[in-house]
Amino acid sequence: MAKKVKKPKSTPRKKRFSLKLSKQNKIILGGLLMLLGIALFFSFISFYFTWQDDQSLLSEFSNRNEQARNLLNKFGANVSHLVLYKGFGISSILFTFLLFLSGLYMFLSMQKQGLLRKWIWGLVFIIWISIAMGFFADEKPLLGGMVGYEMNDFLQDYGGKVGVFLLLLFGLIVILVRFFKFSPDTAVAYINTKGKSLATELKNRPATKPKDGVTPQEEKIGESDEIPLEEEETPIVIDTYTHKKDIPVLKQEEEENEFKIEVGTEEETIAMEVEKIQEELEEPDNISDKLVEDFGEFDPTLELGNFKFPSLDLLDQHGATGGITINQEELEENKNRIVETLKNYKIGIAQIKATIGPTVTLYEIVPDAGVRISKIKNLEDDIALSLAALGIRIIAPIPGKGTIGIEVPNKNSTIVSMRSVIASSKFQKAEMQLPIAFGKTISNETFVVDLAKMPHLLMAGATGQGKSVGLNAVLTSLLYKKHPAEVKFVLIDPKKVELTLFNKIERHYLAKLPDSEEAIITDNNKVINTLNSLCIEMDNRYELLKAAMVRNIKEYNVKFKARKLNPNDGHMFLPYIVLVIDEFADLIMTAGKEVETPIARLAQLARAIGIHLIIATQRPSVNVITGIIKANFPARIAFRVTSKIDSRTILDAQGADQLIGRGDMLYTQGNDVTRIQCAFVDTPEVEKITEFIGAQRAYPDAHLLPEYVGNDDSGTSIDYNISDRDAKFREAAEVIVIAQQGSASLIQRKLKLGYNRAGRIIDQLEAAGIVGPFEGSKARQVLVQDIQGLDQILGNESP
Numbered sequence: 187m188a189k190k191v192k193k194p195k196s197t198p199r200k201k202r203f204s205l206k207l208s209k210q211n212k213i214i215l216g217g218l219l220m221l222l223g224i225a226l227f228f229s230f231i232s233f234y235f236t237w238q239d240d241q242s243l244l245s246e247f248s249n250r251n252e253q254a255r256n257l258l259n260k261f262g263a264n265v266s267h268l269v270l271y272k273g274f275g276i277s278s279i280l281f282t283f284l285l286f287l288s289g290l291y292m293f294l295s296m297q298k299q300g301l302l303r304k305w306i307w308g309l310v311f312i313i314w315i316s317i318a319m320g321f322f323a324d325e326k327p328l329l330g331g332m333v334g335y336e337m338n339d340f341l342q343d344y345g346g347k348v349g350v351f352l353l354l355l356f357g358l359i360v361i362l363v364r365f366f367k368f369s370p371d372t373a374v375a376y377i378n379t380k381g382k383s384l385a386t387e388l389k390n391r392p393a394t395k396p397k398d399g400v401t402p403q404e405e406k407i408g409e410s411d412e413i414p415l416e417e418e419e420t421p422i423v424i425d426t427y428t429h430k431k432d433i434p435v436l437k438q439e440e441e442e443n444e445f446k447i448e449v450g451t452e453e454e455t456i457a458m459e460v461e462k463i464q465e466e467l468e469e470p471d472n473i474s475d476k477l478v479e480d481f482g483e484f485d486p487t488l489e490l491g492n493f494k495f496p497s498l499d500l501l502d503q504h505g506a507t508g509g510i511t512i513n514q515e516e517l518e519e520n521k522n523r524i525v526e527t528l529k530n531y532k533i534g535i536a537q538i539k540a541t542i543g544p545t546v547t548l549y550e551i552v553p554d555a556g557v558r559i560s561k562i563k564n565l566e567d568d569i570a571l572s573l574a575a576l577g578i579r580i581i582a583p584i585p586g587k588g589t590i591g592i593e594v595p596n597k598n599s600t601i602v603s604m605r606s607v608i609a610s611s612k613f614q615k616a617e618m619q620l621p622i623a624f625g626k627t628i629s630n631e632t633f634v635v636d637l638a639k640m641p642h643l644l645m646a647g648a649t650g651q652g653k654s655v656g657l658n659a660v661l662t663s664l665l666y667k668k669h670p671a672e673v674k675f676v677l678i679d680p681k682k683v684e685l686t687l688f689n690k691i692e693r694h695y696l697a698k699l700p701d702s703e704e705a706i707i708t709d710n711n712k713v714i715n716t717l718n719s720l721c722i723e724m725d726n727r728y729e730l731l732k733a734a735m736v737r738n739i740k741e742y743n744v745k746f747k748a749r750k751l752n753p754n755d756g757h758m759f760l761p762y763i764v765l766v767i768d769e770f771a772d773l774i775m776t777a778g779k780e781v782e783t784p785i786a787r788l789a790q791l792a793r794a795i796g797i798h799l800i801i802a803t804q805r806p807s808v809n810v811i812t813g814i815i816k817a818n819f820p821a822r823i824a825f826r827v828t829s830k831i832d833s834r835t836i837l838d839a840q841g842a843d844q845l846i847g848r849g850d851m852l853y854t855q856g857n858d859v860t861r862i863q864c865a866f867v868d869t870p871e872v873e874k875i876t877e878f879i880g881a882q883r884a885y886p887d888a889h890l891l892p893e894y895v896g897n898d899d900s901g902t903s904i905d906y907n908i909s910d911r912d913a914k915f916r917e918a919a920e921v922i923v924i925a926q927q928g929s930a931s932l933i934q935r936k937l938k939l940g941y942n943r944a945g946r947i948i949d950q951l952e953a954a955g956i957v958g959p960f961e962g963s964k965a966r967q968v969l970v971q972d973i974q975g976l977d978q979i980l981g982n983e984s985p
């Protein structure tokens with residue numbers, strides 16, 4: 187089983203050139219191939235001069251007394267005979283180039299796609315030249331080789347000389363079009379431009395050589411210079427045929443001369459413009475296509491190319507291995523009780539059906555015609571009483587089914603192991619961006635959803651009902667499916683104990699602020715900085731998306747992988763970022779608005795740029811899950827809660843208060859509420875997984891988020907000494923006043939400074955009374971209206 191799972195995951199990385207050779211071995215083998223290519227090239231060339239002398243030695247390979255004249259002696263003579271004479275003739279020399287190139291690719295560990303193309307085209311050339319040589323020079327078999335000769339013979343037996351000629355011609359067309367990218371348009375354009383340049387050259391020639399036998403014209407022009415003066419005076423008077431004829435002719439010639447020169451120059455400029463347009467249109471595509479052709483698509487996983495995904499063996503099988511055990515008696519008993527209870531209230535049942543899930547069994551009832559649904563719904567407590575069971579939930583009607591559902595907990599619930607959901611084909615084959623296997627539904631199906639589509643998740647439930655296990659299930663799912671290059675976690679754990687295990691994968695999967703030591707954030711002050719830093723990351727990513735002219739991270743990454751975005755312009759492969767907050771209530775109680783604002787901002791805007799939030803809380807009260815948070819978290823999970831009100835706060839519906847705990851949960855992503863038994867993953871399993879990943883080669887550091895300078899110490903260090911001011915203080919003040927926007931990133935951009943320095947300048951500006959105090963993720967208020975005001979403030983300062 188474990189092996190089956192590993193295979194599909196490793197497929198994307200099969201693209202690499204490595205045939206499981208180490209880098210050193212690749213260099214050795216590559217060097218060998220290059221040298222062999224060079225040696226064979228010279229040996230093949232020398233074969234054409236020495237083959238007659240060496241022919242008698244072909245059978246004397248083992249005789250050490252005989253020496254061949256070929257450059258590589260008997261080895262060269264034999265190989266050349268085999269490849270050139272018995273093979274493809276003179277075109278076989280191309281093999282030596284291909285051999286050399288293969289060596290070079292291996293030597294430099296380059297992508298194999300480019301090489302594969304060269305080999306395919308090389309073979310096409312070799313075969314075509316061989317047949318062409320066999321056709322045109324059949325009396326010289328050394329040129330076409332036996333293959334060329336025999337193929338010609340064979341083809342001519344069926345198609346005759348004309349047929350083979352046409353076939354060769356067709357081959358040539360294919361080569362010209364596909365390899366040399368020849369098309370009739372390019373040919374016509376080429377001829378046109380050549381023709382035009384020739385024409386202009388010809389036209390320019392008489393103009394540049396005026397004296398060369400053009401005396402009559404000169405005389406005429408000379409005449410015409412004089413004549414118009416006379417003509418202006420007597421334009422119509424000259425009426426004699428002889429003069430009439432002369433004058434117009436002269437005029438025409440004169441006009442023609444001028445006209446031609448003008449047209450000539452005009453034509454020249456048009457031709458040049460057309461050429462330029464063609465170049466501009468073709469270049470960008472060609473570069474990316476060529477890069478992809480030569481190096482293959484960009485592979486973000488290459489840096490950790492040998493990364494191995496955790497195997498299924500690291501997960502345990504909890505509970506019984508044979509899946510759900512059905513207790514027939516229990517089923518029958520429950521059915522009878524339901525039927526009886528309803529009968530007591532005069533509700534007849536037309537049909538009843540049971541679906542057995544891991545923790546609850548769903549009894550679907552079709553009541554007799556005319557029974558009011560609300561009547562059954564009101565009997566919830568009575569049915570629960572008669573079944574003597576906790577956690578009965580009535581769904582009336584089941585959406586899309588036209589039946590009424592009564593969920594009754596099983597006496598012996600089955601634990602859903604994380605192992606079984608990860609191994610399910612539904613999860614393994616999930617073509618999702620961030621697939622999460624939560625557990626199993628009531629009909630025992632694995633429940634897999636895409637976090638990227640949610641796009642943020644709110645998890646709530648009373649203490650001890652399975653939230654932390656749920657969070658671990660989410661993180662485990664992603665660890666089993668996503669490469670460290672594709673997803674990064676920002677983990678916030680005010681309880682300080684729940685997520686500590688993930689420290690081990692810091693340099694693989696975690697993201698943190700540049701100057702922080704711990705990647706898992708436990709301090710509330712740091713949380714504010716991290717959230718604001720994520721807001722900056724979000725803004726930066728939006729800028730990148732805008733520059734790339736795409737709408738979301740998926741399109742962006744596709745474009746980046748196709749090498750259409752230049753890393754020199756700041757583009758990079760963007761990993762998804764998943765922000766997990768384990769105890770949100772604690773955070774909002776201590777930091778309030780400072781946390782709520784950036785979270786709301788991220789929740790509203792971050793979906794397109796791949797930042798997704800998962801927020802868990804024990805206290806699902808309205809002052810924790812505020813309206814603004816709720817509005818931006820359509821996907822919600824409720825574990826068991828203590829009151830109907832809590833259930834309503836989380837789900838906008840009741841039901842969570844009737845769950846049975848231990849991972850029994852309700853999931854909603856809008857309208858429908860689905861009951862799921864959350865997959866169980868124990869702490870030792872998570873430890874094994876993180877240890878397995880942590881032991882592998884990692885990035886040098888955790889993924890670094892943009893620096894954010896908060897207002898931690900704004901109250902104390904605000905009194906900057908004027909002499910301590912930054913050299914760019916004045917310039918920065920002008921930028922801020924002109925733009926009327928007090929943000930560090932503006933200074934950073936305009937003055938090309940680092941974030942730290944820009945942050946310090948902002949503090950100095952605040953101390954000088956030019957900008958207002960820190961206002962969370964919003965830009966600071968600018969307190970000075972214009973440059974005069976600024977001059978006034980700075981002028982009044984005592985040095």
Ligand SMILES: Nc1ncnc2c1ncn2[C@@H]1O[C@H](COP(=O)(O)OP(=O)(O)OP(=O)(O)O)[C@@H](O)[C@H]1O
Nearest residue numbers: 601649650651652653654655804848849864865866
């Ligand atoms: N999916 C599950 N299947 C079986 N048992 C579970 C499941 N989830 C939780 N449990 C049981 O419930 C216990 C408490 O779960 P968990 O620690 O996740 O609760 P919690 O909601 O995070 O509590 P707290 O808020 O106090 O941290 C677990 O130790 C485990 O025994």
